[in-house]
Amino acid sequence: MLRGLTTVSFWADDLTAAKAWYTELLGLEPYFERPGYAEFRIGDYRHELGLIDRAYAPDGSATGEPGGAIVYWHVDDVRATLDRLLSLGAKEYEPLTPRGPGFVTASVTDPFGNVLGVMQNQHYVDVLRGGR
CATH class of the missing domain: 3.10.180.10 (2,3-Dihydroxybiphenyl 1,2-Dioxygenase, domain 1)
Structure with missing residues (x-):
């Protein structure tokens, strides 16, 4: 689907x-x-x-406050990416958070009010390499 x-x-x-x-x-x-x-x-x-x-x-969309789902983009280094986002004016939404072996997340609010998530995700790397 x-x-x-x-x-x-x-x-x-x-x-x-x-x-x-x-x-x-x-x-x-x-x-x-x-x-x-x-x-x-x-x-x-x-x-x-x-x-x-x-x-x-759309009518009724969230304005002023972040809302909705967080989409996480895979990155090779969450700390470095988070630091870069903050240096460009984003605000921390969720701090660097270990989620288990091979998983680390963080998210920011961009200067326009959108939540941008970043993640190091071992499963992503495995799928990219053709594994499961």
């Missing part, structure tokens, strides 16, 4: 600032843009991170 992650969408009151912030963080420009939207392809599976002008958010 669920075949794979297609797009993680983040809302921003200032899309231009959000695009500049994520371009700095990711080290690449959006691969697709249209008025009110910018999209990056990132990671081993080229998943999409979409930035959307908050004017297009």
Whole structure:
């Protein structure tokens, strides 16, 4: 039924600032843009991170406070990634947290109010290498 992650969408009151912030963080420009939207392809599976002008958010969407699910992106070094995110102006949402052997998580709130999770995940690495 669920075949794979297609797009993680983040809302921003200032899309231009959000695009500049994520371009700095990711080290690449959006691969697709249209008025009110910018999209990056990132990671081993080229998943999409979409930035959307908050004017297009569905009625009743959370504003001002983080809410909803936390999507964790695999990284090779959670501490270094967390430090970089904080240096770019993100605020700690969840501190560096060991979850068990091979699993460490942390999350931040970006300057636009979205929660961005990062994780070192041994299962991710195993699947990437063709294991189970």
